[in-house]
Amino acid sequence: MKFEHEQRLRVRYAETDQMGVVYYANYLTWFEVGRVEYCRAIGVLYDEMEKAAKCFLAVVEANCRYHEPLTYDTEFVIRTRLTHFKGVFLAFDYRLLNLDGSGPLAVGWTKHIVVGQNGKPKKIPHPYAGLLKSGTPAFGSEVEQV
Amino acid sequence: MKFEHEQRLRVRYAETDQMGVVYYANYLTWFEVGRVEYCRAIGVLYDEMEKAAKCFLAVVEANCRYHEPLTYDTEFVIRTRLTHFKGVFLAFDYRLLNLDGSGPLAVGWTKHIVVGQNGKPKKIPHPYAGLLKSGTPAFGSEVEQV
Amino acid sequence: MKFEHEQRLRVRYAETDQMGVVYYANYLTWFEVGRVEYCRAIGVLYDEMEKAAKCFLAVVEANCRYHEPLTYDTEFVIRTRLTHFKGVFLAFDYRLLNLDGSGPLAVGWTKHIVVGQNGKPKKIPHPYAGLLKSGTPAFGSEVEQV
Amino acid sequence: MKFEHEQRLRVRYAETDQMGVVYYANYLTWFEVGRVEYCRAIGVLYDEMEKAAKCFLAVVEANCRYHEPLTYDTEFVIRTRLTHFKGVFLAFDYRLLNLDGSGPLAVGWTKHIVVGQNGKPKKIPHPYAGLLKSGTPAFGSEVEQV
Numbered sequence: 284m285k286f287e288h289e290q291r292l293r294v295r296y297a298e299t300d301q302m303g304v305v306y307y308a309n310y311l312t313w314f315e316v317g318r319v320e321y322c323r324a325i326g327v328l329y330d331e332m333e334k335a336a337k338c339f340l341a342v343v344e345a346n347c348r349y350h351e352p353l354t355y356d357t358e359f360v361i362r363t364r365l366t367h368f369k370g371v372f373l374a375f376d377y378r379l380l381n382l383d384g385s386g387p388l389a390v391g392w393t394k395h396i397v398v399g400q401n402g403k404p405k406k407i408p409h410p411y412a413g414l415l416k417s418g419t420p421a422f423g424s425e426v427e428q429v
Numbered sequence: 430m431k432f433e434h435e436q437r438l439r440v441r442y443a444e445t446d447q448m449g450v451v452y453y454a455n456y457l458t459w460f461e462v463g464r465v466e467y468c469r470a471i472g473v474l475y476d477e478m479e480k481a482a483k484c485f486l487a488v489v490e491a492n493c494r495y496h497e498p499l500t501y502d503t504e505f506v507i508r509t510r511l512t513h514f515k516g517v518f519l520a521f522d523y524r525l526l527n528l529d530g531s532g533p534l535a536v537g538w539t540k541h542i543v544v545g546q547n548g549k550p551k552k553i554p555h556p557y558a559g560l561l562k563s564g565t566p567a568f569g570s571e572v573e574q575v
Numbered sequence: 576m577k578f579e580h581e582q583r584l585r586v587r588y589a590e591t592d593q594m595g596v597v598y599y600a601n602y603l604t605w606f607e608v609g610r611v612e613y614c615r616a617i618g619v620l621y622d623e624m625e626k627a628a629k630c631f632l633a634v635v636e637a638n639c640r641y642h643e644p645l646t647y648d649t650e651f652v653i654r655t656r657l658t659h660f661k662g663v664f665l666a667f668d669y670r671l672l673n674l675d676g677s678g679p680l681a682v683g684w685t686k687h688i689v690v691g692q693n694g695k696p697k698k699i700p701h702p703y704a705g706l707l708k709s710g711t712p713a714f715g716s717e718v719e720q721v
Numbered sequence: 722m723k724f725e726h727e728q729r730l731r732v733r734y735a736e737t738d739q740m741g742v743v744y745y746a747n748y749l750t751w752f753e754v755g756r757v758e759y760c761r762a763i764g765v766l767y768d769e770m771e772k773a774a775k776c777f778l779a780v781v782e783a784n785c786r787y788h789e790p791l792t793y794d795t796e797f798v799i800r801t802r803l804t805h806f807k808g809v810f811l812a813f814d815y816r817l818l819n820l821d822g823s824g825p826l827a828v829g830w831t832k833h834i835v836v837g838q839n840g841k842p843k844k845i846p847h848p849y850a851g852l853l854k855s856g857t858p859a860f861g862s863e864v865e866q867v
Contacts, residue, residue, distance in 0.1 A: 311600035386569035457746035502622040591739035
């Protein structure tokens with residue numbers, strides 16, 4: 284679980300508010316993008332896992348600390364790690380950084396429970412579970428091993 | 430189809446952008462609220478129509494003209510009418526007004542096709558079709574007959 | 576700081592995601608609505624405080640625990656309290672409840688620092704500070720004293 | 722004005738709704754992304770134009786026709802053109818295509834008026850006006866000349 288994925292994003296106009304910075308709820312949307320791209324990097328297509336394995340990552344808790352405001356059109360990196368995976372529970376953490384690696388602009392985490400279509404807890408089946416456990420990037424060139 | 434429904438709304442902080450006014454995409458979200466409340470007023474619960482009759486109002490086209498910018502915390506009214514309903518096609522129009530009836534702040538319309546779960550066109554069954562056709566408000570006191 | 580404000584809201588279609596429940600970031604938008612309506616109830620117009628006093632409530636940290644999923648068109652209540660106010664720091668907490676008071680559907684909190692237009696910490700001036708400190712509802716009938 | 726810019730995007734989970742497809746208002750957010758990247762490609766940084774020249778592209782009207790639903794995690798292209806620029810008026814149009822160029826998934830347009838900070842019409846100054854008029858991509862390799 285030492286693997287980290289870095290996803291580059293750019294602030295959209297829609298994501299700003301009248302304070303001239305990014306509205307605070309939008310960070311959670313970026314966390315989702317980071318989470319999904321983390322999974323893709325280790326070979327787990329989240330969309331496929333929902334459709335083929337009928338497994339959904341319901342969010343149990345989310346947290347974000349806002350260090351520096353982000354402004355329109357700024358490019359930044361979201362660095363995502365899987366910090367916990369046992370049974371039906373997973374946790375990710377996220378660091379938002381400037382492109383030069385300085386920051387953090389924000390840090391956060393999310394806790395999840397895997398559920399089936401009926402909303403009941405459900406174990407992630409093979410091969411998804413194994414890929415998440417090993418955390419080996421499927422495409423080494425796109426990601427950064429720490 | 431002469432019935433109009435008026436829904437009162439207030440601009441959320443999340444809906445503003447760094448220009449200090451409401452971001453333009455959010456008007457379409459308000460149109461949806463107007464549409465749903467219009468349906469409720471004539472006795473059609475949109476949620477129930479989706480679940481019980483498996484009918485979904487897919488949007489075919491949407492249009493909005495922005496007359497005056499809306500600012501944070503402003504209360505306004507969205508006036509919704511069903512302007513067309515024939516076969517599987519419906520159209521609504523919307524007028525955003527100040528609370529005193531002045532305006533419009535914006536006007537728009539949406540065109541819809543009714544589809545089933547498979548995405549294919551589907552006729553709205555009884556009693557929904559009849560209620561939409563008659564356009565009689567189910568709760569006279571909450572709405573305004575024009 | 577024992578005063579609580581209850582704001583009734585209804586889930587919008589735009590707020591759902593393909594899992595069929597409310598997307599998790601939208602709870603933070605509702606927290607903002609709860610916060611603003613809390614302030615209004617004790618006589619502080621947030622919009623006016625921004626414009627007249629040039630005081631902005633920057634979010635320092637936000638947290639949400641999701642207990643039960645919320646579905647489209649559901650009406651619920653967000654119960655907001657000011658739990659901390661000292662110097663330039665404030666904190667609110669939030670409970671999302673069913674209309675009958677059962678729940679919670681979700682609980683959360685936000686921590687804020689008051690900043691001026693330059694982004695530097697700034698004390699909230701009179702009369703806003705006094706109103707927030709006393710936490711006396713300005714309009715008793717709309718709110719609930721606990 | 723024959724230049725077209727292509728921007729690749731991927732559907733976020735946050736952008737879906739309970740119908741299992743992208744919520745219709747989000748297309749307007751993508752149009753904004755297309756518009757901003759079009760401007761960047763011809764050498765106009767929209768953010769800089771707002772800050773340095775105090776010129777804002779207020780939206781006067783927006784339109785979108787939805788041809789095929791877009792689903793979660795789908796990658797697509799938004800092809801943006803400046804179709805009109807005279808005095809204080811501009812118009813863009815947008816085509817959403819599959820990565821292989823098939824489609825369109827949706828087509829739309831937006832009309833804008835350039836305003837200053839006071840909300841009054843304002844001519845775009847040099848060099849932005851010239852760049853927009855010529856529509857020559859600043860970075861030939863990233864864009865496609867039609």
